[in-house]
Amino acid sequence: xxxxxxxxxxxxxxxxxxxxxxxxxxxxxxxxxxxxxxxxxxxxxxxxxxxxxxxxxxxxxxxxxxxxxxxxxxxxxxxxxxxxxxxxxxxxxxxxxxxxxxxxxxxxxxxxxxxxxxxxxxxxxxxxxxxxxxxxxxxxxxxxxxxxxxxxxxxxxxxxxxxxxxxxxxxxxxxxxxxxxxxxxxxxxxxxxxxxxxxxxxxxxxxxxxxxxxxxxxxxxxxxxxxxxxxxxxxxxxxxxxxxxxxxxxxxxxxxxxxxxxxxxxxxxxxxxxxxxxxxxxxxxxxxxxxxxxxxxxxxxxxxxxxxxxxxxxxxxxxxxxxxxxxxxxxxxxxxxxxxxxxxxxxxxxxxxxxxxxxxxxxxxxxxxxxxxxxxxxxxxxxxxxxxxxxxxxxxxxxxxxxxxxxxxxxxxxxxxxxxxxxxxxxxxxxxxxxx
Numbered sequence: 001x002x003x004x005x006x007x008x009x010x011x012x013x014x015x016x017x018x019x020x021x022x023x024x025x026x027x028x029x030x031x032x033x034x035x036x037x038x039x040x041x042x043x044x045x046x047x048x049x050x051x052x053x054x055x056x057x058x059x060x061x062x063x064x065x066x067x068x069x070x071x072x073x074x075x076x077x078x079x080x081x082x083x084x085x086x087x088x089x090x091x092x093x094x095x096x097x098x099x100x101x102x103x104x105x106x107x108x109x110x111x112x113x114x115x116x117x118x119x120x121x122x123x124x125x126x127x128x129x130x131x132x133x134x135x136x137x138x139x140x141x142x143x144x145x146x147x148x149x150x151x152x153x154x155x156x157x158x159x160x161x162x163x164x165x166x167x168x169x170x171x172x173x174x175x176x177x178x179x180x181x182x183x184x185x186x187x188x189x190x191x192x193x194x195x196x197x198x199x200x201x202x203x204x205x206x207x208x209x210x211x212x213x214x215x216x217x218x219x220x221x222x223x224x225x226x227x228x229x230x231x232x233x234x235x236x237x238x239x240x241x242x243x244x245x246x247x248x249x250x251x252x253x254x255x256x257x258x259x260x261x262x263x264x265x266x267x268x269x270x271x272x273x274x275x276x277x278x279x280x281x282x283x284x285x286x287x288x289x290x291x292x293x294x295x296x297x298x299x300x301x302x303x304x305x306x307x308x309x310x311x312x313x314x315x316x317x318x319x320x321x322x323x324x325x326x327x328x329x330x331x332x333x334x335x336x337x338x339x340x341x342x343x344x345x346x347x348x349x350x351x352x353x354x355x356x357x358x359x360x361x362x363x364x365x366x367x368x369x370x371x372x373x374x375x376x377x378x379x380x381x382x383x384x385x386x387x388x389x390x391x392x393x394x395x396x397x398x399x400x401x402x403x404x405x406x407x408x409x410x411x412x413x414x415x416x417x418x419x420x421x422x423x424x425x426x427x428x429x430x431x432x433x434x435x436x
Contacts, residue, residue: 052200310328359381
């Protein structure tokens with residue numbers, strides 16, 4: 001993360017860093033960073049407490065039992081399966097991790113939560129050597145660990161339990177664990193998550209909260225990081241179009257599945273927006289997740305949803321599709337026009353903002369002299385970066401003359417003027433056919 005960053009009005013910044021403004025054009029050796037990085041706070045029955053944990057797409061498929069307490073196909077993981085359809089790397093945080101660990105006379109669950117109550121320990125005399133014991137840990141009906149030892153002192157902790165000291169092994173069939181409880185979720189839980197996740201880099205943050213107070217907390221967080229710290233990402237919420245900000249995406253539809261809150265589509269939208277390439281749009285994309293989507297809208301209601309900055313799904317034949325890939329920005333100004341309502345635009349400018357900040361911090365900050373040669377080097381790197389964007393058709397009409405790098409008001413400052421034209425996907429066809 002940059003020491004300093006964000007937008008500027010005058011050249012009066014005290015912290016070293018990259019300060020980048022994006023404005024609408026008046027009407028009349030940097031590489032492109034990867035996408036697909038997501039973060040969400042979760043309520044879980046099992047897992048790490050009090051810290052951010054990392055899960056790759058492969059981890060989720062192969063280690064879901066260990067990480068989340070349930071097999072990959074469990075209905076309890078439906079939301080995460082939707083999320084990982086388009087997510088490569090996930091930073092999670094357990095909101096209810098202050099609960100109690102399950103236990104019995106032999107062991108204690110590694111993590112707190114009600115899923116620990118489904119753990120059992122079996123102790124059997126080894127059929128080939130009566131001086132040995134086969135000790136197995138079961139989660140539900142699945143054996144998740146097995147050890148053959150002569151005494152309890154030889155047992156080693158596994159991914160599910162830690163062994164109590166001073167125990168004696170005797171044959172026992174499926175000794176259950178009890179007492180596991182999930183912790184309570186409060187406003188402090190969400191604040192703790194935001195405090196910890198600020199140090200990480202990601203494309204999209206999502207949350208399934210349904211109360212406006214917590215939604216406003218998350219909205220204030222994304223605005224602060226985007227505007228004051230130069231950390232570019234978007235936030236996906238359910239039913240919060242009043243945010244009126246290009247950094248916030250408001251999912252308009254609810255899910256109808258029993259046992260899931262109405263904000264369940266946030267999982268899919270969060271992953272889809274994170275994984276969408278910088279030169280692509282989610283407009284008209286088919287929802288390929290597992291929830292039943294409520295799509296009750298008339299044509300007039302769909303038009304209103306677009307005007308109001310609501311990310312909406314609609315029924316097209318038998319498919320459920322994304323109507324428009326938009327954020328909640330509604331109020332436009334001379335420096336922030338309609339183009340900023342489109343998430344494809346935001347992906348491009350966030351790519352530029354994050355990549356150039358990393359470039360400046362790692363190659364130039366405190367290293368390269370602020371003379372003509374140094375500024376030419378910075379100019380060249382920015383041009384190369386933008387040429388990559390043009391090669392993949394994320395921007396168009398770019399030339400090296402669109403980037404200017406000059407000395408700022410002080411010996412240590414540089415001022416970059418940059419002009420880009422974002423390419424957006426085709427969204428409307430107007431066709432006239434003349435019939436002779």
